[in-house]
Amino acid sequence: xxxxxxxxxxxxxxxxxxxxxxxxxxxxxxxxxxxxxxxxxxxxxxxxxxxxxxxxxxxxxxxxxxxxxxxxxxxxxxxxxxxxxxxxxxxxxxxxxxxxxxxxxx
Amino acid sequence: xxxxxxxxxxxxxxxxxxxxxxxxxxxxxxxxxxxxxxxxxxxxxxxxxxxxxxxxxxxxxxxxxxxxxxxxxxxxxxxxxxxxxxxxxxxxxxxxxxxxxxxxxx
Amino acid sequence: xxxxxxxxxxxxxxxxxxxxxxxxxxxxxxxxxxxxxxxxxxxxxxxxxxxxxxxxxxxxxxxxxxxxxxxxxxxxxxxxxxxxxxxxxxxxxxxxxxxxxxxxxx
Amino acid sequence: xxxxxxxxxxxxxxxxxxxxxxxxxxxxxxxxxxxxxxxxxxxxxxxxxxxxxxxxxxxxxxxxxxxxxxxxxxxxxxxxxxxxxxxxxxxxxxxxxxxxxxxxxx
Numbered sequence: 001x002x003x004x005x006x007x008x009x010x011x012x013x014x015x016x017x018x019x020x021x022x023x024x025x026x027x028x029x030x031x032x033x034x035x036x037x038x039x040x041x042x043x044x045x046x047x048x049x050x051x052x053x054x055x056x057x058x059x060x061x062x063x064x065x066x067x068x069x070x071x072x073x074x075x076x077x078x079x080x081x082x083x084x085x086x087x088x089x090x091x092x093x094x095x096x097x098x099x100x101x102x103x104x105x106x
Numbered sequence: 107x108x109x110x111x112x113x114x115x116x117x118x119x120x121x122x123x124x125x126x127x128x129x130x131x132x133x134x135x136x137x138x139x140x141x142x143x144x145x146x147x148x149x150x151x152x153x154x155x156x157x158x159x160x161x162x163x164x165x166x167x168x169x170x171x172x173x174x175x176x177x178x179x180x181x182x183x184x185x186x187x188x189x190x191x192x193x194x195x196x197x198x199x200x201x202x203x204x205x206x207x208x209x210x211x212x
Numbered sequence: 213x214x215x216x217x218x219x220x221x222x223x224x225x226x227x228x229x230x231x232x233x234x235x236x237x238x239x240x241x242x243x244x245x246x247x248x249x250x251x252x253x254x255x256x257x258x259x260x261x262x263x264x265x266x267x268x269x270x271x272x273x274x275x276x277x278x279x280x281x282x283x284x285x286x287x288x289x290x291x292x293x294x295x296x297x298x299x300x301x302x303x304x305x306x307x308x309x310x311x312x313x314x315x316x317x318x
Numbered sequence: 319x320x321x322x323x324x325x326x327x328x329x330x331x332x333x334x335x336x337x338x339x340x341x342x343x344x345x346x347x348x349x350x351x352x353x354x355x356x357x358x359x360x361x362x363x364x365x366x367x368x369x370x371x372x373x374x375x376x377x378x379x380x381x382x383x384x385x386x387x388x389x390x391x392x393x394x395x396x397x398x399x400x401x402x403x404x405x406x407x408x409x410x411x412x413x414x415x416x417x418x419x420x421x422x423x424x
Contacts, residue, residue, distance in 0.1 A: 107286030110224055117234050119228060127256050132255065132256055135251055135254070135256060137250060138248055138251065138294050139249075139252050139255060141248075142244055142245050142247075142249075143245075144247075145244065146245050148241070149238065149241050149242060149245060150233050150238055
């Protein structure tokens, strides 16, 4: 996201003095709650979904994820690159290509 | 995230030909599964958590969220700004300040 | 479930003195964590799943649900009957038959 | 639950011809969605929750769990007893007493 968007997420929380509610645990709960609302868009069908609703729920996931990063002082690029390095080792291209198996079954 | 990080997420999927598994529904399931693994870091305590584990699970949430954005051709800044505008209206500062109530109870 | 099975769930918790960890909030987290592990059995396919794994994860959901009922002194029959009455009103047969729509869209 | 309660859950689905939507995958999604709604009752506080709301969301979890058992022809007592035997071995009383650690850390 652009720095401007991240700033507007931060300002929203500050203006409402919601930082006090943003413990890491509460934000972890919030991410899973919003992720389940996103999943609800696909509860009974994988193809017939309401795009506007999907956008709103996905945005909620992203906002709480940013709040979580902020709360713990984490950098998205740093942790994603760290994890992608792990994933590269767990899912070597020659073994994982075209397969949805978990790494311990490859 | 930096464009470079986003590109490495995309390349990871392409190299493994995993796009075929990345339906919007499957990615929505994946986001909630990883979000629940993040929550597991806080299952029995809000203060005693393993930071390395937290980073890994949070990264998984971010990676699948990026995959979802890519799959539906969505722009994170656009949908977050749209949602933050809604949130501003649902949670006016003067009503929501310092309160964790849901908008329909303010 | 049979009373005997419920008793063995209770004894398991008592023997380990885990009641102290079983706050309603922690049990709510636990149910969602186990439910997401059940969903993981269907992450990439709706048909190709490991039945033994499904049974284990479903059992975990049921066990934590029983722990939650016990913690709050709730009766499964009572709350389910109360909710089914609500559902009957929200989803009248003549409107809901054969449709997966949410009640506010019927 | 009493057989009568289980029967009323089954009749509800039959009357609405909803069995067609009740694939194992859709029911697994449904359980996690309702479990997250239960968690939402504790999103910002572990002590200040709405008991009526808690009962309704917990009932939804129980109903979809019963639907899932029915769909796969599973017996709750059988799978819970199987899992409790596993748990007894994973969490021996002398090691697990009073500790919230995961079995691989005991």
